[in-house]
Amino acid sequence: GAVVSQHPSWVICKSGTSVKIECRSLDFQATTMFWYRQFPKQSLMLMATSNEGSKATYEQGVEKDKFLINHASLTLSTLTVTSAHPEDSSFYICSAREDRGYYEQYFGPGTRLTVT
Amino acid sequence: KQEVTQIPAALSVPEGENLVLNCSFTDSAIYNLQWFRQDPGKGLTSLLLIQSSQREQTSGRLNASLDKSSGRSTLYIAASQPGDSATYLCAVSNNAGNMLTFGGGTRLMVKP
Numbered sequence A: 001g002a003v004v005s006q007h008p009s010w011v012i013c014k015s016g017t018s019v020k021i022e023c024r025s026l027d028f029q030a031t032t033m034f035w036y037r038q039f040p041k042q043s044l045m046l047m048a049t050s051n052e053g054s055k056a057t058y059e060q061g062v063e064k065d066k067f068l069i070n071h072a073s074l075t076l077s078t079l080t081v082t083s084a085h086p087e088d089s090s091f092y093i094c095s096a097r098e099d100r101g102y103y104e105q106y107f108g109p110g111t112r113l114t115v116t
Numbered sequence B: 001k002q003e004v005t006q007i008p009a010a011l012s013v014p015e016g017e018n019l020v021l022n023c024s025f026t027d028s029a030i031y032n033l034q035w036f037r038q039d040p041g042k043g044l045t046s047l048l049l050i051q052s053s054q055r056e057q058t059s060g061r062l063n064a065s066l067d068k069s070s071g072r073s074t075l076y077i078a079a080s081q082p083g084d085s086a087t088y089l090c091a092v093s094n095n096a097g098n099m100l101t102f103g104g105g106t107r108l109m110v111k112p
Helices: none
Strands: A004-007 A010-013 A019-025 A032-038 A044-051 A067-073 A076-081 A090-097 A105-107 A111-115 B004-007 B010-014 B019-025 B032-038 B044-051 B056-059 B062-067 B072-077 B086-093 B100-102 B106-111
Touching (some): A019 A032, A019 A111, A032 A067, A044 A067, B004 B086, B010 B019, B019 B106, B044 B056, B044 B062, B044 B072
Antiparallel strands (some): A032 A044, A032 A090, A090 A105, A090 A111, B019 B072, B032 B044, B086 B106
16 A cells, blocks of 8 residues: 555656656545655755645745646645756655555655756 | 754675664654665655654564654664665654655665
């Protein structure tokens, strides 16, 4: 149980285009999901907290108009990178928090974004 | 603001050795602490979760301890194997269901 999927697993896009990444909790409900980014050989940095039915909460320094987050259901959150630039190239990982018990977070397999 | 530090940043050991990875955090008021494994280019696999009221958790060859008052946790790996080679991350949550703050990770290489 407690499986989180991400789609796509990797994507290459051109500068100026937008890319949408999906995060799904497959066998549990998640009112809250988190989006992280990870640069090579670095740890994960939280970008934003996604709450079902309400606006996401962004960490300091993360542009909300550039990284659009939609959490329309209890099992799906999407991250859209708008007007992508090469410096947005990174590994994006989502996690979904169980709405019960120890509120453990389960992580998706990540999405490798390359902007050319 | 919570800060999490992991030492060492990298570790190389021969197969069969027992080893200890260290994690420290600045704010002892944590809700829980998790240890993860990350293989290159992959997502995170949860290894162990320790609630703030607990002192240790065990899973197979892995044992994680928590000393909340001193802001420390250790991950003990017994009889290491080449398949254990990966980056190990610890992360803490300060509130129930809140965001995780990650350490920088320890890159482990177990040589056959």
